[in-house]
Amino acid sequence: MCTHCGFCLETCPTYTVLRNEVHSPRGRIEAIRAGIDSPAFDTCMYCRLCETACPAGVRYGEIIIPYRKPNVKESIVNKVLENPKSLTSFLRIAKNLNIEEAKRFKEFTEGLEISEPLENDEKEYDIILFPGCMESVLARKTVEKAYRFLSKFFKVRIVNGCCGFSRFSTGDVEGARKLALKLKDKVGNKPVITLQSNCASFMKDYQSYFGINIEAYDFA
Incomplete structure (x- = not known):
């Protein structure tokens, strides 16, 4: 379970570029919890670097996949x-x-x-x-x-x-x-x-x- 520690933030490519927590692992998990269909689900690079920094061992990749849908270009x-x-x-x-x-x-x-x-x-x-x-x-x-x-x-x-x-x-x-x-x-x-x-x-x-x-x- 995500404990909101924020250790994942600086490992996330989209967060380090955009500096917007919506586009971070923590932000995406919060959107899922709140039932929000966030556009940030599809900005995730799926590098899973956040998992290497998470002290709680959250398997972010398994959480985010069901909420991602390929667009035509992809x-x-x-x-x-x-x-x-x-x-x-x-x-x-x-x-x-x-x-x-x-x-x-x-x-x-x-x-x-x-x-x-x-x-x-x-x-x-x-x-x-x-x-x-x-x-x-x-x-x-x-x-x-x-x-x-x-x-x-x-x-x-x-x-x-x-x-x-x-x-x-x-x-x-x-x-x-x-x-x-x-x-x-x-x-x-x-x-x-x-x-x-x-x-x-x-x-x-x-x-x-x-x-x-x-x-x-x-x-x-």
Whole structure:
């Protein structure tokens, strides 16, 4: 239970920028308690840094998710993230568009090389390398280095795609569950090494959220 100590405030990205407690973990929890449909539910970055600072151990992420609903733009982005090849094309097109949303993508990808995702078709393998949706197209050289390193010790299969975290963080729990099931079908019972810490963390939570077990590790 939230004790209103305020330790979470300075860990919250939206609060540190806006300096408005409505857009803080404590403010959002208060809105839920009061039955208010607050616009702040959707400004949450779902980084869950607040949980690391909370002395009461409040699981803020579990509290906020039922009150978040994806908007049209988020739904489109989530769909694109699920297919790395579509994401590659989308980012290349976005770089040449002169609209506000595209400008944000251009700023985000400044200095990064947009590439086709690295793939292999290993039939026999010991572990799965799961680069993560953005890493697969914006950090291919890193993916290649990770693949070469892991291949010194294991037979490695590369699986690209989305773990479902993006859908889950915007409130689309059912969409995230479907992606989790799809990923489980691909990886089976093999250990999964991912280059994205958010992916590793979310996969470890599959069991509690969806009853799906994946042995996931963050490469770092």
